Amino acid sequence: MNIKALFGSAVVLAVVAYGATTSYLVHYDHETAPKLSSLSPTNNNPKAKAAFDTIAEARCDYCHTKDAKLPFYASLPVAKQLMQRDIKTRVPAFPDTTGFKCLGKRPKRVDEESLARMQFVVEHDMMPPKMYLTMALHAALGEKGKKAMLEWIKESRIKNYDAAGLVAPQFQSEPIQPIPAADFSDKEKIALGERLFFDKQLSGDGTLNCASCHGLNKGGVDNLVTSTGIKGQKGPINAPTVYNSVYNKLQFWDGRAKDLQEQAAGPVMNPLEMGSHDWAEVSKRVMAQPGYKEAFTKVYGGQANQERITNAIAVYEATLVTPDSRFDQYLKGHENAINEQEKRGYALFKDLGCASCHVGKAMGGQSFEVMGLEGDYFGKRVTQVMPIKAVSLKRIMPLICIVSMCQHYGILNDGTLFPRWQRKTLEDAVREMVRYQTQKGQIPEKDVQDIVAFLKTQTGSYRGHNLATITEEDAGILPSK
Template sequence: MLARFGWVTRSALATALLALGGCGGTGNEKEEVASAEPSTASPSSGALDAAVAKVSDKDSADKPAHLVTPDRAVDPKKLVDVVEQEVKGGENASPSPESILWLPSDQSKIKDEPLTVKVPKGLSPLILNVNVPAANPLTKGKFELGKQLYFDPRVSLDGTISCATCHNPEKGWTDQLSVSVGIDGHTGGRSAPTVVNTAYGKTMFWDGRSPSLEGQAQGPIQNPIEMGKQSYEDIVLRLRAIPGYKDQFEKVFGTDVTLDGMAKAIATFERVAALSGNSKYDKYNSDGDLTALSESEKRGMVLFGLRLRGDDEFKTNVALKKAECTSCHTGSNFTNEQFHNIGVGWNAEKNDFADYGRFVISPIGSKNNSELGAFKTPTVREIEKSGPYMHDGSLKTLEEVVEHYNKGGNPNPSLDKDIKKLNLTDSEKADVVAFMKALTGEQVKVELPTLPPGTDGKIPDPHAALTPPPVKAAANVFHPAVQR
């Protein structure tokens, strides 16, 4: 039987200190940081060393645990303080000037008006102070500005990568790649999560290190493997040189271009545009159209964990919640916004995880072994379009996803208590997949914007950045919170 994790070695604690939580994306991968103290458990210490309490079936629960340092081909000196780098503005040496990050607003210059959004059926309204921050109310000008920034490759260092490169509305707001490809064809260690319905999200990124869309927008733009090794000052000054952006920022925020305004505009666009509802399930559940779902989809719905409408006399002849999906995929957006270890990325031979997930960014004093290898529950809406699946893109199809859960995940010391063998039949597995596909909805249609011309008079083509660059070099070194 697999034992629980006992302690974490001094090396693990030291490297875990590199990410104490906060908002934004990943930081820069600087060459030198303070290396962790070597573990006393082994002369060869790897990054994020974890002391694994290996207890055999015959060992008693109160027997002292044996500390084991996993063998990891990772250089601790390559690790970075994700949060520190983002707070500093992405620089390796000094932070960006405050005037780059934020400026006081001249209200007399603002020429904008509120934006009213009618959300698709099945979703709750976008309400200020509920799922729209009080500091960033929805406005028409902000939405249009955010749309341009979202599709503008000039936000990246070499003008090749935009937000839409990895989060393409036509691909379920992802890039449909196992791991995302950034500037110069470099790859990270995680798959791009969908932006769909993130308006309702409590945290962003697979590890939840950002508390808002505004925070998330600040990360990728200064991540060296996503949009290039650049500071916020580099980005803001580049945009300030574009007259069209200077004019829009003045009308929307009453300021020059700032990081604060960029984050708010991009978040507004994502909050409004990346909405999906009015699926076959919503037509059945909300409209009462009993014919909206097929018999297979109805069986899958019950297996998933949802009851049929009271006026539906169809007999599914399957056990309610046999697939255990609603243990995590709950609510109108089909996610509990929590973090779970389902065994993805666990290497039984090395007795270690490829990615420590939520555990890395939890503050010291709040760390829990249950967070090892745990990642955020994604929405199931638009799931048909957002594969491959899991944080590492290791499962290519929904059929593979269902089979992963059916076998009880990959056993490991921190496996979530709700993950267990399901004993689904082949037909039941097919029915669950059919229901998940019935959650493909009516997305807001996004037309590519016309971008403001640069100082050279040229207008970038946003369509060109929708195709990720060819892979040049994979990230061979695991980074505890490398992109997404």
């Protein structure tokens, strides 16, 4: 037999072996695929059912379900490396267990971040990986699968995140929603919380209040690289904005407070911030001032204490929202609210994956990330000022709905990590984020300018006053209604 015949036979055998192997793998994956319980409400929702079937057919559970039982071929060369790499990087690319948690026997509401990331992954054909498809052809979503996933994502957004019906029909698939107006119905508690927010008696020496670091005429921050606390002490962090903080999943950069009330207690007792030492003493100072006794009795039926003080502040802070930006108006259906450059910027913002993290009403606050998803941001910046262990720390995604109001654009907004590397301009911040957080790495300067133009459409208003020109006097006036 000549060499040509041998080669031809080898090719035929290889093709047969490949066909037989892939056919068996398809059969195996179908036999072991997740099954929907007959009791699951998903059976009665065609869009949810189609999404579940798509995820099950693609066997997303192998790499995107915690402690999943991997198939036998996950130990074979190539497949092993590919699947382990996907498991290692699954959280940045695709939320862990999301599809099955929300579509299983007891469906759960999917958080905004997960919906946005699934949408980005589906629209950009990022999953399953191309090499994986060489052995699992059936795992490709195809146009039908992509449509099923995107329709379910849209339905989930409408149901769970646009209760007020603010989003125009043509924008119901968008990862960002308009900020609703604040609820001022509990006027007396809000008024009490507002007074406490501006009351310097909460600090140890009577010199600082909440507004010292969260100026309502400064975008809800102090525009300092790191904040100044009691007796002029410099704190280790950059103050996050108080505006729209009600939309954060958790509070503080590291998420250590579960809600606004728990957060409100922290700075009062922090020795570098407001520097008080005892809530009983704080309560005593508060009650010694005119009007507080009557206010606390009326609102809470008793005197001030930690629980009541922090609750009142939290209720007030929940009203510190900034609706009616030009972009809000655009999402509500006013197509001319933003111009063509700003629309291009928004398209780029989504295409780069920015909206996978900066999502929801306040464009952030829904997830925790490290800096350097796609590049070594820290590198030589690891110094005595920024310890090596700090590089792996995750911080909550900044709310960028009022980003144009800020004067310091620290990527993590944490002065401990990089006090000398704060971005001086919004353009610089965009370049850095593209370089270290996206797969693009670099974009044309025109694209940078377009994204910046889009970001500047986010500035809304508080109590009828535009944030770009609001004064503390304006921000401190409680509506008459």
